[in-house]
Amino acid sequence: MVAVNPLVIDFARKDDLLKIYPEAPLFSSDQAGWDGVQLQYHRHPPHQLAANYSKQHRIIIHARCVERSYHPPSLPMVEEMIEHRFRTTQFGGGDVTVVPANVLNSCYWSTEYEFITLSFESNTFARHTFDLTNIANVQFIPSFSKPDPLIHSIGLALKSELETSAIGSRLYIDSLTAALMTHLLRHYSSDQKLISRHQSGLSKRQLQQVTDFIHQHLEQDLSLAEIAAIVQISPSYFSTLFKQSTGLAPHQYVIQCRIDHAKQLLKQGEWSITDVALTLGFTHQSHLSRHFKRLVGVTPKAFLKSQ
Missing domain, CATH: 2.60.120.10 (Jelly Rolls)
Structure with missing residues (x-):
């Protein structure tokens, strides 16, 4: 063999x-x-x-x-x-x-x-x-x-x-x-024990730095590495600390921020659903609609009618 x-x-x-x-x-x-x-x-x-x-x-x-x-x-x-x-x-x-x-x-x-x-x-x-x-x-x-x-x-x-x-x-x-x-x-490694840390999340300053960066770049296809680099932490460890601080994984937090911003733009009545989707980094309207309905409970179209 x-x-x-x-x-x-x-x-x-x-x-x-x-x-x-x-x-x-x-x-x-x-x-x-x-x-x-x-x-x-x-x-x-x-x-x-x-x-x-x-x-x-x-x-x-x-x-x-x-x-x-x-x-x-x-x-x-x-x-x-x-x-x-x-x-x-x-x-x-x-x-x-x-x-x-x-x-x-x-x-x-x-x-x-x-x-x-x-x-x-x-x-x-x-x-x-x-x-x-x-x-x-x-x-x-x-x-x-x-x-x-x-x-x-x-x-x-x-x-x-x-x-x-x-x-x-x-x-x-x-x-x-x-x-x-x-x-x-x-x-699956020769070192199967992770470093014991007492840190139970990002510091307030670190969290503020990260969330500010996310809000300023919502329209971009952000990577975990570039977000973690802001506070000089490895991507895997950053994911753990971020979830401890916010209750959400980084990708979940970004989606939540995008949907919150989408609601604000739709309330203004000056943007189409497609324009809102593309402005906030969603691939297309149905991509926005899927996450919008999951988090808000209604589709963007129904949300517009309710306004």
Whole structure:
């Protein structure tokens, strides 16, 4: 099962994927402009994955077998190899395999099935978690497939955003990435203890700096990294502190601020719903309407009539 000369795969290069997979992914985040994490959604027939090293850390989320009209879906029998250790198992929906960068791995699956791969560079992990641990170079621990509900749900949420053209904003993608990095640090690294801190939120000055910046840039597709940089905190730790201070995740807070401002603009009666949506950074009118109804209880059109 192990090749004499294992391949070196760069997941940032499309051509490299065809060195180990029989077909290109069904879709990927290559053109979505995501910061730090790359998603690919695969569907492949039975296949022997060539032994390889990846330049990026890699997470494989095993989705399901492909259903055929003549054959109900079943769980594939799989032989995994990580660093010359072998295991034969039956993948369950939502099982997760973690393969760190530069770790030898291979796999054989017995039936056509679908899966998600999340890949990211080592510096992405370091940037997200630099103040969550005292260890300068945290080492990932490889893991054969096992259930991990949190990674599974994050993977599906990222896939859903990609399928809907990422209308949820870059900040939402960043928040999911930050949660993923913290979880990996806690459960799949050589340093599984986070730094103990007594801080129970941002200071008043920090919170004011951050909220002022958000209100001044509501129309922009803000990133978690640029907001966290205002108070010089890593994105993952910033997300935790911000939620402790406001009760909302950063992306939830930005949506709330946009909807509050939308109500003010609609009350003035000088703006169309479409203009309000585009002015406040929503992709289109229906994007505004979805969040408006969720938070206000009525659609923007009904809100206008009530005024």
